[in-house]
Amino acid sequence: MPKPLPDTSEPNGEIEQGKRRLPRWFRVPAPGNERYREIQALLRREHLHTVCEGAHCPNIGECWGIHGTATFMILGNCCTRRCRFCAVEKGTPSPPDISEADSVARAVQTLGLRHVVVTSVTRDDLPDGGASTFAEVIHRIRDANQDVTIEVLIPDFRGDVESLKVVLEARPDVLNHNLETVRRLYAAARPQSDYERSLSVLRHASKQGCVTKTGIMVGLGERWDELEELFADAARAGCSMMTIGQYLRPSEHHLPIDRFYTPDEFAMLRSSAEKAGVSHVESGPLVRSSYHAAQQVNHATRER
Numbered sequence: 001m002p003k004p005l006p007d008t009s010e011p012n013g014e015i016e017q018g019k020r021r022l023p024r025w026f027r028v029p030a031p032g033n034e035r036y037r038e039i040q041a042l043l044r045r046e047h048l049h050t051v052c053e054g055a056h057c058p059n060i061g062e063c064w065g066i067h068g069t070a071t072f073m074i075l076g077n078c079c080t081r082r083c084r085f086c087a088v089e090k091g092t093p094s095p096p097d098i099s100e101a102d103s104v105a106r107a108v109q110t111l112g113l114r115h116v117v118v119t120s121v122t123r124d125d126l127p128d129g130g131a132s133t134f135a136e137v138i139h140r141i142r143d144a145n146q147d148v149t150i151e152v153l154i155p156d157f158r159g160d161v162e163s164l165k166v167v168l169e170a171r172p173d174v175l176n177h178n179l180e181t182v183r184r185l186y187a188a189a190r191p192q193s194d195y196e197r198s199l200s201v202l203r204h205a206s207k208q209g210c211v212t213k214t215g216i217m218v219g220l221g222e223r224w225d226e227l228e229e230l231f232a233d234a235a236r237a238g239c240s241m242m243t244i245g246q247y248l249r250p251s252e253h254h255l256p257i258d259r260f261y262t263p264d265e266f267a268m269l270r271s272s273a274e275k276a277g278v279s280h281v282e283s284g285p286l287v288r289s290s291y292h293a294a295q296q297v298n299h300a301t302r303e304r
Helices: 034-045 060-067 100-111 131-144 161-169 183-189 195-207 224-236 263-276 293-303
Strands: 015-017 020-022 071-074 115-120 149-153 174-176 211-218 241-246 280-283
Touching: 071 100, 071 131, 100 131, 115 131, 131 149, 131 161, 161 195, 183 224, 195 211, 195 224, 211 224, 224 263, 241 263, 263 280
Parallel strands: 071 115, 115 149, 149 174, 174 211, 211 241, 241 280
Antiparallel strands: 015 020
8 A cells, every 4th residue: 555645635624623624525414404303303202322423423414314324322322431532422321221122123114224233332331241232122123124134333342252142143234343443553542442352353253154344444643554454454354344434533632633534545445455355345534334334235245
């Protein structure tokens, strides 16, 4: 992979990101059309959380308002870990909601979704890390929606294989676990997580025959050679899908942005990941873990 291009993006920006300005390619339509409001009302009515809102996803207008999709975030909206890039609330979570699985299933049915993504905050306070709740949500969605494909974006369950087994036995169509960043930056970005542990989650799921996926963000100070190492590690772990997006600083209390990657560089990143052996790669400034998830799983399913 070539050396990174010089960062020439700031002069074209219009939106503040801390003390920096976002490049012009970050302009997105403001959310708020009728479909967006319909989904928002449904989520409020069912007392459901989404990572779209919790993580300040820039694609919320497109996904809710145009595609009618949302990524459900189960097990509350308060995380037990303190990753320094993430906007989700940190602290002591409430006990799991026993009616949550039914609420998610009803929402999937009401929205008429054909592909659904379910993620969660990290719940290190629970004995199984929330694995049994993931399994219950998968079962309830399938009971109410026979034709839907289900993708789960899971935490690492502290490396507990038995917890991961609980999720895999519920037979999600895709198991996603994000590596997030390169090995060297874990101590700064994910101090309570471990690069090798995350790879082991993906590796174990792949060996059990599950379609696996991961996601990363760039702009934290990683080097190109480190990204190439990550791509090779993900491919060896069996990942067939990957998302690559630009890190955006949620607040001044989060890690600063080292640089903005250009759209051309994101194209080079996609090419490098594919050459490493990852079959389906979504790469772009605004790409997030669930971006175009339905299209990715359709491609992967056809190949399998």
